Each structure stands twice: as C-alpha cells, then as structure tokens.
Amino acid sequence: MPLFIDSSFSVFGINTTQMELFEDVSRPLVDDLIQCKNGLLFTYGVTGSGKTFTMTGSPGEGGLLPRSLGMLFNSIGPFQAKRYVFKPDDKNGMEIQSQVDALLERQKRDSQPSVPKTPSSRQKVADPEFADMISAEEACKSGNVDEDCCYSVFVSYIEIYNNYIYDLLEEAPFDPIRPKWLGGGPLIRNNEFIPPQSKILREDQNHNMYVAGCTEVEVKSTEEAFEVFWRGQKKRRIANTQLNRESSRSHSVFTVKLAQAPLDADGDHILQDKNQVSVSQLCLVDLAGSERTSRTKAEGSRLREAGNINQSLMTLRTCMEVLRENQMCGTNKMVPYRDSKVTHLFKNYFDGEGKVRMIVCVNPKADDYEETMLVMRFAEMTQEVEVARPVDRPICGLAAGRRHRNQAFKEELSRRLAERGGPINAGTFSSKSLPALPPCELVDPADDQTLPRLIEALEQRHRIRQMMVEQFHKTASTLKSMFEQFDGQLNAKETHLHDQQSKLNQKDKVIMNQRAEIERLEKKSKTLEYKVDILQKTTDMYEQDKRSLQQELETREQRLQRELSDKRRMEQRMQGMVTDTKLKWEKECERRVNAKQLEMQNKLWVKDEKLKQLKAIVTESSTGGGCITEHLDKPERPSRERDRNMPQKRSASPSPIPTAPPVHPMHRRSQSAGGEKWVDHKPTSNLDLDTVMQPIIPNAIKVSTPNEKALSKCHKYVLRHQELASDGEIETKLIKGNVFKTRGGGQAVQFTDIETLKQECPTAPSRKRRSGSVERPVQVEDIENRVRA
Incomplete structure (x- = not known):
C-alpha cells in the first residue's frame, strides 16, 4: 500500500491502480522535466512493502518508471534530434555536434563490432521478461512541449551498495586473445570474486553533484529505454532473506536526462551554441528496505549489507530533521549530506534545485508494526520540510512558431500553384487560360451568326495566345537574366568559398601552431607545477621545523619564566625568613642585655x-x-615561684631598673589568682596542648562565646587566643581585662594586660639558654610589674 508524501498528503489504498498513482505522482514530474526542471522520486519503506513493484510494475501493468518513459517519448517523439547530435561532455553537461559530425559518429559506431549497439526503436521488443511491463494503454502526452526545440534523451543506471557507487550499464571491452569479459560487473578469476570498479561523486560548474564516469546511453523510444533499464536491473544485487525472497541489497538510481536546444530562424537546424542547451533530469530511486537483523537472521555479508542500508537511511532521516530544525528554529546547522552517498548525491534536490517526492510503502502485516510506525513518523516529519527553490532559468531561444510558419508558408505556396494551374512549361499552355469555343454546328444554310461567332472566338483565342507567347518570352528572358545573375552570384559565392577555405586553412595552421604552443606551455606548466610542489614540500618541512623550534623555544621560555618566578618567590621567602630571624635575634639580644643588667643590679x-x-x-x-x-x-628575691600548672614560658618586656630599694610585700602571681570572679573565654577552635600543667583560673566561668549573663556575674575577663609563631611553635596569649557596667545597663570589657604562653620543644637550644637560674625570676618579676601597672 503506497503512501505518497509531498507538500500535500495523499493516501492510496491496496485497490489503487498503477495508472492512478502515476497520474497523481509522476505525471507532474514529467511535465517539469520537459519544462527544464529537475525532479526526484524515491520509494521508502520496510523491506517487502512493495517499493520495487511500485517503481517497476508487473507484467501487464507497468509501474511508475515505464509509464514516465512512455509519457516522455509520446510528448517529444516528433521533435527528437538525430542520434549523436547531442553528446555528453563527461562533466554533467551536453555538447552539440553538427549534422555531418553526428553522421560520422554514427558511421564510426556502426563500424565498430566490439561496441554493443543499442537496439533500434523500430525493432519490436523481444525480451519476454519486460515486454508486458510496457503499458499498451492510451498514450499520455504533455501539452508543454516547445515545438521549436529539438530533444534528446539519455538514461543512466547506478546502484549504491555498501556506500559505494557502481555503474550497472558499464560494458567491458572484449579481448579476442583472452575471450573473457574484463569488467562490467562481478567476475570470477582463479576462484576469487572480483568486484566492479566503484565510481566517485563530483561537483560540476553549477555546483550540482553527479557520478563521474557513469555510462549515459542515448535512447529514442520507450522500448529502447526500458530495455536499457532491464539490462542494468539484471546486474543489481538482490538476495534471499527471511522477509523477502528477492530483497534489494542496494539503492538503485535510474536517471532520465533530457537535453533540448532551440532551432535556428528557419526552423531547420539546431543552434550550434552550447549556452543555449538546457539539461534537466528526473531521478527515479528505489531505496533498499530497512530491516532488523533479529528478524532476518542475517549473518556475514548479509549482516554488513543490512547495517549499511540502515545507516544510509538513518543519515537521510538525520538530514531531514536538520533541515526542519533550520527552517522552524531559524538556525543554520550544517546538514550532514556527506555521511552517506545517497544524501550526498541528492544534496542539490534537498537544497531546492528541483521538486522532491517520496512514496512511502506500508506493509499491513502485524509483525512490521514497530518499523512501520518509525517509517510513518519519518513521513510525517518530511511534510514539514520546505526549501526555497531558485528561479527557473528561461530558455534563451528565438521567437516561437518557426515550424508552424514554415509549414504554413509551404502549404500556401502549394495552394497558389494549384490555383494557377501549376508551373508553365515552354511550348505547352493550359486550356483553362483560353476562352471556350462556341457551338459550331451548322444545321441551317441561312445561318449567318454561327460562323461570325466562331471567327470572333478564334481571333480572341489567337490574341490571347499571342499575349501568352509574349508573356512567356518575357518570363523566359527574365528567368534567363535571373539565371545569369544567379550564375554570377554562384561564381562569386564559389570564389568567396575558396577564399574562406584558404582562410580556414590558414586558421587551421594557426590553430595547429597554437596547439603546439599550448602543449609546450602545458609541459612547461607541468614542470613548473612539479617544481612548485617540491618547493611547497620543502616549505612545509621548513615550516614544520620552524613550528617545532618555536614550540621548543616557547617551552623553554615558559620553563625559564617558572624558574625565575620560583627564584623570586624563594628570594622573598628567604628575605622574610632572614628578617624574622634578625628581629628574633634582636629581641633575644635585647632581652639578654636587659636580663644581665637586671642581674648585675640585683x-x-x-x-x-x-x-x-x-x-x-x-x-x-x-x-x-x-x-x-x-x-x-x-x-628575698623579687620573683615569684612558677605556677605548677603553667608549664609554658611567660615572656614580656623587662621592667625599668629600680632606683630605690625594693619592697617585698606579700603578693600573688597575678590578679587572676585572687578572689575575683573571672570569665574564662576559651574558643572551640583552640587546641588542647596535652601538657602536664595547664593554666587554671579559680572562681572562673568557662564559656566558648561571651554572653551578657556571664559578664554580669564577674569582674574580670580573660580570652585564650592561640596562634602559630614564626618558628612553628604554638603560642597562647591570655588577653585580660576588667568588666564594668555601662550607662545603658549592659556590660563592657576594658583590656588591661596580655600574657604570652609559648610551648617549646625541651630539646631546643633556645630552651637551654633560657633555662638559667637567674633568668626565670627576672621574667616573673617583669610580668608581675606589668600586671600591676
């Protein structure tokens, strides 16, 4: 059941005839072909759904292909040019040959027995396999044929198998020494399969894609064209699968190319101008069916064929989706035409260079439901794809109706000659130009009217005859003068022809010299191109070396920059360490000097x-x-005994030298050991030092965050702050202050003293230097003086 997809949507049931399908689908494409417009018609569907039947037909009822050929030849049959007047130029274009060159070409082809001859259109089709497929119904014609043009039809047939293009009409030359075909299809040599030579795709000067080296056969009738198609159809790859007894394993493309050129002003000969030739083509594509290997049970080469078929159909679907997305969303994504030979070949059609129509064939079997749904979704999506088509190029010919005018002139000339009695020969006269004789029978002796009437008629005939003789002599003299003038003109023409022939010979010599010069220049150009290639390769080598050296230089520069930055960072670090060490030793020296002075004073x-x-x-x-x-x-020495619970060393700036004898009152170590209540603020981020002795403050409320309730109950506040010293040791600072009430009813803290507790390694040399018997009481006294101050 075929389903036709175009700008309009049509559904054809199983009872639809091939003629009805042709009238709705193919007939507009053939009309466009005659009007110099390209067309593409392809069938799409699951394997076994009837694509090949729709395209080819069956005996007794031809498909779309034979009916399209029949309509084309029925329309242009009386206006076809002779064979070899149009000649392909192997670049997807056409050349025009003169009648003489075409005659020589025909004689040359007929004299070569090795060249297979295309059957004449007058011969009856003898192959019973396709004789019944050519429709014998009422012939279809197109009403858009230009009678002032000459037409010629060329057909080609290719297949795309495993994403390679093969020519199904390619004929191999026959070798008389080794009577074996050397090409033109698969061969068996030494029990080995030799595949045919694949073709490549190229782009012509109009940016249209075509198959390079493809065989194009000129045909003159429907039978001849269909016989060429059937000859290629026998070479197409088919195989027996679980779903189809004759399953197509490749995509086939049958191309009908129509070349037309206008006639001259007289309507007798074709204009010898290549720019006036218009070429249009109609591509009839029979796509291979998509299939699932789980159903076909394909293995080996059949599995590879199925994979390539599904991949090409998926690429076609992807191209359609990208085209629809670019159209609906206004994007400009690149369409992946080159991913498959099918989409790459018909790239121009999808870009708007021609009308595209698709026939979706559906198999109503329940087993094909899922695949059929995918096919229907693709068909639904393709309806939304619209591509702007370029303006059709008009045929630049002369005024129309030249054949009609020439034929009407000939008919009018014949009619006038017939009215005048035809051409007048010397010595003979037509009896119609003389008056008739009156009745001359005498029955009465007294009759005196018959003889005078007869004499008058004879005299009149004599006068007319004399006038006709005079006119004849005048006409003869006129014709003689005209003949003499024509002879003079003919002699002048012959003289002019000889002059033109001599000039032509000179031109030929000039052309020969120019050809020799061109050959010399071509050789020189090839030599220069070879030198340029060598220089280009040398330049590329030098450029590559230059790039590698530049990369190495950049790498080294980057390494040098990193080393310089590391060096600068190291210098800055060392300078910082030197500065810290210098400050540390300066403080140490000052502390020792102060301690020594205090010791000597004591x-x-x-x-x-x-x-x-x-x-x-x-x-x-x-x-x-x-x-x-x-x-x-x-x-008693002005120092206090170190607290047992405080193993850390307390360091502070030394007190000033006493000028009077010291008083030794009884005092405690610090105010924190008194009877006042303290708020001991120890943040949760502080580390436990795990030492034997820890600073303990009696009568303290320990908090992790300060609050107004705790501050209202106490008179003193201490904050334990830990930080990492420059030498890597942990340093604890006890920041002390007084708590007092504010006017607003809140609590405020005024810091008054800072004690520094520093944990050091017992094996450090600084610890040994600072562990003297004199140094400890001096430091304690200093701290006590600071706290009292």
Missing part, C-alpha cells in the same frame, strides 16, 4: 644590703661593746 643591691648590714653590725658592736656576730640576711 647583685649590686645585694652587696649594698650586705654592706649596710655589716656596717650596722659594726656600728652596734662598737657602741654596745658586745661581741660582734656576723649576721647576714639574704634578701
């Missing part, structure tokens, strides 16, 4: 105290007269 103070006590003892003993007892009291 020693000096101790000596002064001892001297004062000794002086007091000496004075007392001298006044009291008692015995002198030496009593030296060692003053």
Whole structure:
C-alpha cells in the first residue's frame, strides 16, 4: 500500500491502480522535466512493502518508471534530434555536434563490432521478461512541449551498495586473445570474486553533484529505454532473506536526462551554441528496505549489507530533521549530506534545485508494526520540510512558431500553384487560360451568326495566345537574366568559398601552431607545477621545523619564566625568613642585655644590703661593746615561684631598673589568682596542648562565646587566643581585662594586660639558654610589674 508524501498528503489504498498513482505522482514530474526542471522520486519503506513493484510494475501493468518513459517519448517523439547530435561532455553537461559530425559518429559506431549497439526503436521488443511491463494503454502526452526545440534523451543506471557507487550499464571491452569479459560487473578469476570498479561523486560548474564516469546511453523510444533499464536491473544485487525472497541489497538510481536546444530562424537546424542547451533530469530511486537483523537472521555479508542500508537511511532521516530544525528554529546547522552517498548525491534536490517526492510503502502485516510506525513518523516529519527553490532559468531561444510558419508558408505556396494551374512549361499552355469555343454546328444554310461567332472566338483565342507567347518570352528572358545573375552570384559565392577555405586553412595552421604552443606551455606548466610542489614540500618541512623550534623555544621560555618566578618567590621567602630571624635575634639580644643588667643590679643591691648590714653590725658592736656576730640576711628575691600548672614560658618586656630599694610585700602571681570572679573565654577552635600543667583560673566561668549573663556575674575577663609563631611553635596569649557596667545597663570589657604562653620543644637550644637560674625570676618579676601597672 503506497503512501505518497509531498507538500500535500495523499493516501492510496491496496485497490489503487498503477495508472492512478502515476497520474497523481509522476505525471507532474514529467511535465517539469520537459519544462527544464529537475525532479526526484524515491520509494521508502520496510523491506517487502512493495517499493520495487511500485517503481517497476508487473507484467501487464507497468509501474511508475515505464509509464514516465512512455509519457516522455509520446510528448517529444516528433521533435527528437538525430542520434549523436547531442553528446555528453563527461562533466554533467551536453555538447552539440553538427549534422555531418553526428553522421560520422554514427558511421564510426556502426563500424565498430566490439561496441554493443543499442537496439533500434523500430525493432519490436523481444525480451519476454519486460515486454508486458510496457503499458499498451492510451498514450499520455504533455501539452508543454516547445515545438521549436529539438530533444534528446539519455538514461543512466547506478546502484549504491555498501556506500559505494557502481555503474550497472558499464560494458567491458572484449579481448579476442583472452575471450573473457574484463569488467562490467562481478567476475570470477582463479576462484576469487572480483568486484566492479566503484565510481566517485563530483561537483560540476553549477555546483550540482553527479557520478563521474557513469555510462549515459542515448535512447529514442520507450522500448529502447526500458530495455536499457532491464539490462542494468539484471546486474543489481538482490538476495534471499527471511522477509523477502528477492530483497534489494542496494539503492538503485535510474536517471532520465533530457537535453533540448532551440532551432535556428528557419526552423531547420539546431543552434550550434552550447549556452543555449538546457539539461534537466528526473531521478527515479528505489531505496533498499530497512530491516532488523533479529528478524532476518542475517549473518556475514548479509549482516554488513543490512547495517549499511540502515545507516544510509538513518543519515537521510538525520538530514531531514536538520533541515526542519533550520527552517522552524531559524538556525543554520550544517546538514550532514556527506555521511552517506545517497544524501550526498541528492544534496542539490534537498537544497531546492528541483521538486522532491517520496512514496512511502506500508506493509499491513502485524509483525512490521514497530518499523512501520518509525517509517510513518519519518513521513510525517518530511511534510514539514520546505526549501526555497531558485528561479527557473528561461530558455534563451528565438521567437516561437518557426515550424508552424514554415509549414504554413509551404502549404500556401502549394495552394497558389494549384490555383494557377501549376508551373508553365515552354511550348505547352493550359486550356483553362483560353476562352471556350462556341457551338459550331451548322444545321441551317441561312445561318449567318454561327460562323461570325466562331471567327470572333478564334481571333480572341489567337490574341490571347499571342499575349501568352509574349508573356512567356518575357518570363523566359527574365528567368534567363535571373539565371545569369544567379550564375554570377554562384561564381562569386564559389570564389568567396575558396577564399574562406584558404582562410580556414590558414586558421587551421594557426590553430595547429597554437596547439603546439599550448602543449609546450602545458609541459612547461607541468614542470613548473612539479617544481612548485617540491618547493611547497620543502616549505612545509621548513615550516614544520620552524613550528617545532618555536614550540621548543616557547617551552623553554615558559620553563625559564617558572624558574625565575620560583627564584623570586624563594628570594622573598628567604628575605622574610632572614628578617624574622634578625628581629628574633634582636629581641633575644635585647632581652639578654636587659636580663644581665637586671642581674648585675640585683647583685649590686645585694652587696649594698650586705654592706649596710655589716656596717650596722659594726656600728652596734662598737657602741654596745658586745661581741660582734656576723649576721647576714639574704634578701628575698623579687620573683615569684612558677605556677605548677603553667608549664609554658611567660615572656614580656623587662621592667625599668629600680632606683630605690625594693619592697617585698606579700603578693600573688597575678590578679587572676585572687578572689575575683573571672570569665574564662576559651574558643572551640583552640587546641588542647596535652601538657602536664595547664593554666587554671579559680572562681572562673568557662564559656566558648561571651554572653551578657556571664559578664554580669564577674569582674574580670580573660580570652585564650592561640596562634602559630614564626618558628612553628604554638603560642597562647591570655588577653585580660576588667568588666564594668555601662550607662545603658549592659556590660563592657576594658583590656588591661596580655600574657604570652609559648610551648617549646625541651630539646631546643633556645630552651637551654633560657633555662638559667637567674633568668626565670627576672621574667616573673617583669610580668608581675606589668600586671600591676
């Protein structure tokens, strides 16, 4: 059941005849072909759905192809040119030969026995396989035939098998020494299969795609064209599968090319101008059916064939989808025509260079339901594809009706000659030009009217005869003068012809010289092209070396830049380390100098105290007269004992040198150890140092975040802050402050002191230097003085 898809949607049932389908589908395409418009008709569907039957037909009822050929030849039959007047130029164009060259070409072809001759159109079709397929019904004709043009039909037949193009009409030359066909189809040599030579696609000067080297046969009748088709049909690849006994394993393309050219002003000969030739073609495509290997049980080469068929049909579907998307969404995506030979060959049709029609064949079997639905979706999608077509190129010929005017002139001339009695010969006269004789029978002796009437008639005939003789002599003299003038003109024409022949010979010599010069220049051009190729290759090598060297140079420059940046970063890092170390040692030296000064001052103070006590003892003993007892009291050192729970070292700036004897009141280590209530703020991000002794603040409310409730209950606030020192050790700072109430009723903290607790490795040399007996009390005293301040 065929389904026709075009700008309009039509459905044909199983009872539709081939003639009805032809009238709706193929007839408009044949009319467009005669009007110099291209056309494409292809069948699409699942394997076994009737695509080949729709295109070819059956005995007794021809399909679309034979009916299209019949309509074409019925329309242009009386106006066909002689064979070989039109000649393909192997570049998808046509050349025009003169009548003499065409005659020589025919004689040359007839004299070559090795060239297979196309059967004459006058011969009766003898092949019973396709004789019944040619329709014998009433002939269809097109009313758009230009009678002032000459036509010629060329047909070609190709197949696309496994995405390769093969010519089904290619004939192999016959070798008389080895009587074996050397080409033209698959061969068997030494028990090996030799495939035919595949063809390639090319683009002509009008940007139309065509098969290069494809055989184009000139045909003059429907029988002749269909016989050529049937000869190629026998070479087409078919195979027996689970779904079809004669399944097409390739896409076949039968191309009908119509060449037409206008006649001259007299309507007798074709204009010898290649630019006036118009070529149009109609492509009838029988696509192979899509199939699933799970149903066909294909293996080996059949599996490969099915894969290539499905891939090409998928590419056709993809191209249609991209065209629809570009049309509906306004995009400009590239259509993948080159992914398949089928879409690449018909690229111009899908771009608008001709009318495209598709017949979707549907098999009503339930087993083909899923594949049929996919085919119907594709058919529905193709209806929405619209491509703008270019303006048709008009045929640039002379005024129409030259054949009619010449025929009418001939008929009018014949009619006038017939009215005048035909041509007049010398010595003979037509009896119609003389008056008739009156009755001359005498029955009465007294009759005196008959003889005078007869004498008058004879005299009149004599006068007319004399006039006719005079006219004849005048006409003869006129014709003689005309003949003499014609002889003179003929001699002049012959002289002019001889002159033109001599000029032509000179032109031939010039042409021969120019051809020799052209051959010399072509050889020189080839030599120069060869040198240019060598120089181009050398240039490419140098360019490649240059690119490689540039890449290597860029790589080295990048490496050098990285090394320089690393060096700069290292220098900056080292400078930072040097600066940190310098500051560290400067602070250490200053601390040691201050500590030493404080130690010497303490020693000096101790000596002064001892001297004062000794002086007091000496004075007392001298006044009291008692015995002198030496009593030296060692003053208490201005330092406090380190807290057991604080293993960290406390460091601060040294206090100023005391100018008066120090007072040794009883005091605690810091205000944090007193009776005040403290808010101990320890953030959750602080690390537990896991040391033996930890700083403990009694009477403290420990919080992770400060709040007004805790601050209202306490008088002091301490914040434990940890950071990483420059030498990599963990440094804890105790930031202390007083809590007081504000005027608004809230709580505020005023920071007053910072204690630094630093954890160090016991094996570090700095720890050994700082672990002296004198240094510890000085630091504690310093911290206490800072806290009191």
